[in-house]
Amino acid sequence: MAILVHFLLVYDHAIGRLREELVFQDPTEAIEAYAKMEEKHRDESRIEIVLVGADSIATVRQTHSRYFDATPHVVVPLPIGEPLALPKAH
Numbered sequence: 243m244a245i246l247v248h249f250l251l252v253y254d255h256a257i258g259r260l261r262e263e264l265v266f267q268d269p270t271e272a273i274e275a276y277a278k279m280e281e282k283h284r285d286e287s288r289i290e291i292v293l294v295g296a297d298s299i300a301t302v303r304q305t306h307s308r309y310f311d312a313t314p315h316v317v318v319p320l321p322i323g324e325p326l327a328l329p330k331a332h
Contacts, residue, residue: 248272249294249302252279253309256288260309265299 248269252262262279266272276293283289292309296302303310 246295246297247299249296249299250275250279251290251292251294251302251306251309252283253290253292254288255290261289269295 245267246269248266250262250264250266250272251260253259254261264275266275272293272295276291279291283291292306294302294306296305
């Protein structure tokens with residue numbers, strides 16, 4: 243049975259990459275750190291805080307690849323009430 247490790251990821255949508263990546267063995271410490279990080283960034287809507295349990299960082303990189311991908315994932319808000327223009331299929 244693999245040991246569960248806890249990874250706290252702090253992702254910044256404005257720049258499209260991780261700002262912080264913390265690792266915890268103790269689940270209580272991980273949850274406390276998560277709560278503190280949520281409080282720290284509560285007024286920053288562009289920041290996403292994620293706590294993931296896995297056997298290794300390799301697993302997290304696979305299951306949550308969008309946080310580690312070199313391609314920025316910048317979120318651009320769409321105007322309310324405007325239709326989304328999708329490319330036409332050829």
